[in-house]
Amino acid sequence: MTSTWRRNLTNVSNLPDPLTSVHRYISNASEDVREMLEVIGVDSIDKLFETIPDEVKLTALLDIPGPWSEIESRRWFRELAAKNKSAADHVSFLGGGAYLHYQPACIDQLLLRGEFLTSYTPYQPEVSQGTLQTIFEYQTHQCLLTGLDVANASLYDGSTGLCEAVLLAERVVRNRKKVVIARSVHPQYTETVRTYVQNLGYEIVEVGWTADGRVDTAALREACTSDVFAVAVQSPNFLGVIEDYDAIREIADACGAVKIAVITEATSLGILTPPGAHGFDIAVGEGQAWGIPTQFGGPYVGFMVVKDALKRHMPGRLVGETVDVDGRRAYVLTLATREQHIRRGKATSNICTNEALIALGANMYLSLMGKEGLREVGEQCLQKTAYLRKKLNGAGSISLPFSGPVYNEIVVRTPFPATQILADLEHEKILGGIPLGPFYEGHDNDFLVAVTELHTRENLDHFVAALTAAISRERR
């Protein structure tokens, strides 16, 4: 099949008769088809396709597998899934922007309700109040958590969210072309920004970190020249270290840049002071940590929360409160003049379909956990990470290169290549971490370890034991 995309259309047609075919997902059968053709006044389905020139019409069926029964699909897809190693059968310490947190049982079952699963963007508010009200609630959660004023209904994910934030900042500041992004921002996020802005004439300036793993404020001050329209930092950053928002804000303010805080571990907002409290203009990030499966990277949900002054520059959908003709409170998509379907080429973003169902799942998670639960998740991640950090610090030839404060992720260094060490842990049914080498030059012996409330003390102790054992094996 691999290379059959080329097709010779001249051979005679060997297509089956449309009337004979039947499929479980398509109600109308031959009897219906006949009745309908009669009403339409044509004698065959093919007649309805005459506007498609024969020269481009297929004369044979596509060369793809199927149709499969559910029985066959279950066999094939489950076999495929069984080829993965995952947290299903390993203890995972993988993070780096995708975290395995507790997923309350009721959420997935509620998300399967057809009313949520099989409806679309609430263009018609009178028959979509369910979706609209949940988005309004979701927007409110975002504001409470980030300490900022206005949140949108969702963006694709954290990385494209950062792109939208950068574009927003440029619209606000105007006539500046430089954006400063900390090197400790998720490298794939920065890569994505490069892709997005490649034809817009921006310059991306990266700023490194100091021994504590925090942004190098001296370098940042230097980078923040008068032609910088935005400064973007991540906290906790890709090294797991929590940034000093205030120090960064001061520097950015000095050059009048928009201050963007990137958050890839959303549960950190339950316990860390939020960017809004430190005078940042935009909080943007990834909501996956709020109980969404890691599912190989998607679908996730990007969130963006901004100061009130920026709301009319906001990308994506916004839901607002209003009343109906009887004066009843109701919700509706609003400030649509920002959007592509009205503003077209001049829209604040090209986004249309977003990640609504994932945002709804996050919304349910935030409601279930609530004020106390969000704090406790944060506290448990913090404490279990602190416990592991202490244990590792002592252990053998393991070192922790960065001294700054952390939330639930740390960089671990051994005398040996991370990939070797991790391959070794894999035999112990441990997915031990993410090698930093591919992301940062000269860090081949470092890897990123994430801890959440799902890890037991036993998991952590076993990890340390397995790691030290792996190192001594390498020694030999």
Add this chain to the structure above:
Amino acid sequence: MTSTWRRNLTNVSNLPDPLTSVHRYISNASEDVREMLEVIGVDSIDKLFETIPDEVKLTALLDIPGPWSEIESRRWFRELAAKNKSAADHVSFLGGGAYLHYQPACIDQLLLRGEFLTSYTPYQPEVSQGTLQTIFEYQTHQCLLTGLDVANASLYDGSTGLCEAVLLAERVVRNRKKVVIARSVHPQYTETVRTYVQNLGYEIVEVGWTADGRVDTAALREACTSDVFAVAVQSPNFLGVIEDYDAIREIADACGAVKIAVITEATSLGILTPPGAHGFDIAVGEGQAWGIPTQFGGPYVGFMVVKDALKRHMPGRLVGETVDVDGRRAYVLTLATREQHIRRGKATSNICTNEALIALGANMYLSLMGKEGLREVGEQCLQKTAYLRKKLNGAGSISLPFSGPVYNEIVVRTPFPATQILADLEHEKILGGIPLGPFYEGHDNDFLVAVTELHTRENLDHFVAALTAAISRERR
């Protein structure tokens, strides 16, 4: 915990303060409790329990595990489930009244809709039309499949269904005390009947089978004396053999007994002539085969369908059609005067809670498969079983003791104890069958093998290969 059921109630109470406790399944927290106590006009929750004498009140908390978070429960229960060997990780040929058939994906997701899952018996029809209409449809499916006139909403399962059928028959015939039950009826069903009728003064007469595995009609004729009120046979029977309904009907008619057909493999109704077509009065059985998980024996769903003349003797709920005050068609529980809540000690049955949700699943299955699918499932079971039967017949020292016609189950005999052979197959990840020894004297070398549409030809070939290999291993 095992033996702490005895408790000394004299020691001083060490119970926690009711106000401090909080649980995720119980909304009202201390603030609510205080407000409500005030309205009630008492100053503590304990005051509400004063009618329970202190001499029986617990002075300590129960000695049981918990409370557990969902995280802890998932760990514990999944570990427990992992201790089972099952069709999840083995190829299963187990039947004997519980069959592994295709389960369409949409059914379980529809059954999780709160509107079905968390409602109760539709006592109030105006707010329960969903449940009522589905039961009416279910009753209709049962009638179409069995060729009889009136079906009920469900009974506990096939075995208790047979009990209800016997009790019904006695009510109809009156003043007779003998019931004839074929020995080839599921032995656990007959056991259950013995339990049910033990104090009612009935005599249960068992009738054996002949070489073909069918009911021994000579013995049956002998057994059918004038004091017999019912004759019950199963088809396909516990040996997998399809009975000759007509021959049995004739004999039963001769003594004026009620003719009861037991069906434990409901999918057989898709391809075999139904009991109604052969003049049987009652079809009773187990609906599990209609896409319900085997789940270690329950919950399943008993069905009962009877001739119109017997409908006022029917046990269990019946849904009927009527109209509302505006003349709109609607459905309602009817003929309630048969039931315990009206008739009390004189009711046709003591059943109240039944298996509604399982019946709904079966109803969805029957609708999805429909006229053609029910036939095809039957055809595939039939053909795959015929294929396996042929292959086994030749193979080595394997013999098939019964020559009668079968649907999807056969008795296999080897020169060695079935339990040994099956233990051997287990190593091949095959759950090879059910030993007959425990059910029938002198059948220690026999076991029951069930085949369904889920078995591939490869499964069947592998089974034969593994079985012959097992036998030759025993040889050594």
Add this chain to the structure above:
Amino acid sequence: MTTILESDAATTAVPQSTNREGLIFEHSKRGRRGYKLPDLDVPDDADALPASLRRGEIVDEVEVSEVDVIRHFTRLSKLNVSIDAGLYPLGSCTMKHNPRLNEELARTPGFALSHPLQPDHQVQGNLGLIWHIEQTLKEIFGLPRVTMQPVAGAHGELTGILMVHKALAKSGNARKYILIPDSAHGTNPASAAFAGYQIKELKSNSRGTVDIDTLAAAVTEDVAALMITVPNTLGVFETDIKRFAEILHDKGAYLYCDGANLNSFVGIARPGDMGIDVIHSNLHKTFSTPHGGGGPGAGPVGVSERLVPFLPTPTVEKREDGTFYLDHGHPDSIGRVRAFNGNFNVLVRALTYMRSMGPDGLRRIAHIAVLNANYIRARLRGSYHLPYDAPSLHEVVFSDKLQTPKDVHTLDIAKRLMDYGFHPPTIYFPLIVAGALMIEPTESEPKEELDAFCDAMIAIARECEERPELVRSAPHTTPVRRLDEARAARQPVLRWKR
């Protein structure tokens, strides 16, 4: 979608389009398919089945697509009210929250795909689960053994009385009668009858409970047992329960407790400590397994030492080495009451719930269930007649006595509640209350929901005074309005016909 329609056009539009869903059989259309199977991969053998045994097509069976099926059942579901959507105060039914974790874990493949006739060594997980839930119920009941085989309360009743019968028969005389208070649920006498007994009804006293003297007088040598609900169907606890036990035991009779109302005292007091010999518990009530539109359930039965030998077989036992097995060796057993192992996957849900609650949580169930019921009792007292004034626990029974003068009756009040968006309480039960309104909120309900319900009840009481016709003609806002139930029974139409 609801609210008032301004015009008949709209009026007529809605019932057709949003309320009415035809029967699945009426959706059927020739040639439609809702399924697919893999192609047959073995030779098609024409002689696989003698022609005489092969049926023709299943006349009138449906032909629909998967889309048709999903639409059909989704639309029908919208015609139900349910616990997930709000208060469902059916008295005696304990309509509590059904946690979704229970559903998730019941679907664990190792449980769902295990087979009832597998040998013990292959199903150690299942046997362990049954053993663990028995241990937990032993502690909750304060009794030495519990059978997990019965699949509903009534099934448990039959099982329990059969054990009593066998025990008495073994000691020489099975006796004739079971005593049952007039407030009892219908399944009690029905079960006792099928177990081979005649019923003697006990009149309840002015508190709605059983008088010691009445009982003492009734307990003759012919009496096998007293079958009593604790607290009774009025929600009133039988304060003399321990004395009842003594009276019965002195006469060699047994005390059977219908545990349907366990929710009101779980973790507070234990049947065993009250001298109760047999109790069934509805796991679909106290232990949160979903009612599913009428079932499934489970009705495990706990027994005192004297009855242990008569438990149904097989029992689940634990070996020294920690492994489990099915024990069929109980010579005096009444036998099995169902094929296989009862409603196993209901037990998985119930044990999940017991673990989620824990000791303090179980006690809190009783605390808040009783608090909620008494809150309703306090708020509705003035508006509705309280036939029995005795303090009640988890449920409260009112009557329509204050409304009947206006010719408005319990049924009308129940139907009117639907217009306010609530499922009605249990009505006309217990039979000792004329026009009973039996309200059981359970511990699940938040105060706001109880207040909304009470506000509605009070508003209806006012409507009974001011606009009785409005109540008499209710409901007005349901998918269908009041039904002609007489017609349904007079000319029964019990199946669809072309």
Add this chain to the structure above:
Amino acid sequence: MTTILESDAATTAVPQSTNREGLIFEHSKRGRRGYKLPDLDVPDDADALPASLRRGEIVDEVEVSEVDVIRHFTRLSKLNVSIDAGLYPLGSCTMKHNPRLNEELARTPGFALSHPLQPDHQVQGNLGLIWHIEQTLKEIFGLPRVTMQPVAGAHGELTGILMVHKALAKSGNARKYILIPDSAHGTNPASAAFAGYQIKELKSNSRGTVDIDTLAAAVTEDVAALMITVPNTLGVFETDIKRFAEILHDKGAYLYCDGANLNSFVGIARPGDMGIDVIHSNLHKTFSTPHGGGGPGAGPVGVSERLVPFLPTPTVEKREDGTFYLDHGHPDSIGRVRAFNGNFNVLVRALTYMRSMGPDGLRRIAHIAVLNANYIRARLRGSYHLPYDAPSLHEVVFSDKLQTPKDVHTLDIAKRLMDYGFHPPTIYFPLIVAGALMIEPTESEPKEELDAFCDAMIAIARECEERPELVRSAPHTTPVRRLDEARAARQPVLRWKR
């Protein structure tokens, strides 16, 4: 629960009790909990976090129980209409049946619990899945490569135009303009702009399509590409598409196809065979992944040979030995358009669907989708104005021209449809039709549903004549009635505040 209410009492009862559900924040009550975590099993270290970094309590965050949460979202869900409940004919959105098997398989633990940064050897199943869906889309598109990274149609558009830009830039001149017909979807110009281009709009002709001459005249040396929807937003196929390609290619420009309407010709004809260089397909449309109230989706992009070097990195490649790997080595790539591997679990659903349909099934999608649309077109022709008479495929666009004389407009008709239980079509799009009613039924709909919809539309047309006020004031039967949208925009309230 719906139908007419007979009295204000009932009237007022219903909105409160069954329609109105407060915000989750309004359910909040101090001390309530909806969760439990295991107790912390490591020492509690006070210095784990510097005090300055620790936030205080999250002011105003909710405190609710699990019961509160399930009730809340269950009740809110009932305020939505959805595909599972009936026709949802949003033109251009392809609201088709979403098979439940897709949901089941997407939840397979091996997929759901895999992590995006695992090394290739640990995720061979995932990489294999991405590879297989690319192969399948290559065959469907008739193009040599497809990137699975974009997560929506608009995301795919940006990706596609960025590739065109890079390709042209590489050959010396990125050029200035993208040509876009005036009938195009708003994301087209928006995406082109963010990719660095200016937009030149092409006027469509009387058939609603693009004239060859108009195109030929517009294609200058400054034109990078034509971005065109096939069939266009009127459902009309661009019969000259192959000539368009030639004209563009002659001038060194590219032909971009917005594949949102692929549902109308999948399995019938292939973009690659039409000379198309780039096409995105919305898997949440043609390939049945659920719309979820607005997303998620996926927007894979297929490209012709010339553009292959510019695909986003990484790509998934297959080795001789059958193993798969992520290939980052594409020097000319535009780079990655998203972190990680796109909406992987949307791809699982889409591939499941492709396998369920198979070659004949995919073709049948187009056949029946087009049949259904033309059936509606035939039935509604007399009642509504058809602004463009050209034969249309999977959707049909009417206007309110016949109704405006009565001062009834498209918006009114849309709202009135709700009273008949249907979700309205897409309205006021495409912009080239004044008062557009854009109807796309998809292949999922049974004839009965189409007939019910047409009957309703015809009844409304009659109402516009006879009772225009009734239509103008619609909807009358929805949980809320017409909203004050102006107010929402004038004084935006975008979050709850105490």
